Amino acid sequence: MTTTSGLPSLATRVGTGFDVHVLETGRPLVLCGVTVPHEQGLAGHSDADVGIHALCDAIYGALAEGDIGRHFPPSEMKWKDADSARFLRHAAERIAARGGILVNADVTLICEQPKITPHAPAMIARLADLLGVPASRMSVKATTTEKLGFAGRREGIAAQAAVSILVPLSE
Ligand SMILES: Nc1ccn([C@@H]2O[C@H](COP(=O)(O)O)[C@@H](O)[C@H]2O)c(=O)n1
Numbered sequence: 494m495t496t497t498s499g500l501p502s503l504a505t506r507v508g509t510g511f512d513v514h515v516l517e518t519g520r521p522l523v524l525c526g527v528t529v530p531h532e533q534g535l536a537g538h539s540d541a542d543v544g545i546h547a548l549c550d551a552i553y554g555a556l557a558e559g560d561i562g563r564h565f566p567p568s569e570m571k572w573k574d575a576d577s578a579r580f581l582r583h584a585a586e587r588i589a590a591r592g593g594i595l596v597n598a599d600v601t602l603i604c605e606q607p608k609i610t611p612h613a614p615a616m617i618a619r620l621a622d623l624l625g626v627p628a629s630r631m632s633v634k635a636t637t638t639e640k641l642g643f644a645g646r647r648e649g650i651a652a653q654a655a656v657s658i659l660v661p662l663s664e
């Protein structure tokens with residue numbers, strides 16, 4: 494489909510993602526591709542990078558291509574302790590396969606501890622590198638839940654993400 498000027502018509506697609514993992518001792522804490530010093534890490538089938546998982550789901554959602562569990566089933570042993578960077582690279586490949594461009598992504602980590610803000614620049618740089626986009630298109634921020642609920646009790650960490658993707662309007 495083209496505009497009257499002959500340029501291809503473009504559509505903005507948005508997607509959201511949400512994930513939660515349990516905190517436990519004896520695991521490294523990997524958030525948005527960065528290992529963060531902390532007395533506990535997140536449990537999961539993979540490295541349990543809750544930030545990357547939410548971001549992948551936002552991308553898959555924007556493309557209407559299911560969710561991370563569809564592409565990397567937790568029933569498959571090959572994803573045991575997998576580096577979640579691999580999942581995000583796959584999501585980036587799906588954007589490219591659709592002829593799309595990631596306009597921006599915004600990740601919010603929800604936890605009482607550790608403090609995320611000091612690590613946010615490294616997380617933004619890592620996510621941007623994995624996605625092959627300038628760091629200016631990425632945002633990582635954090636909030637507590639004012640000590641309420643599982644995050645407030647430091648039992649787990651949640652993440653939510655939103656993305657905007659520009660794609661050719663072909664459907
Ligand atoms: N794990 C966290 C949580 C919060 N922050 C920063 O603190 C600010 C205030 O958080 P509230 O939940 O009290 O609103 C928040 O805006 C973040 O800048 C953080 O770095 N790490």
Ligand SMILES: C[C@@]1(CO)OP(=O)(O)OP(=O)(O)OC[C@H]1O
Binds near residue numbers: 512
């Ligand atoms: C990442 C996958 C990989 O098997 O497993 P987990 O690390 O358990 O993470 P989760 O977000 O619970 O599920 C998605 C799975 O695809």
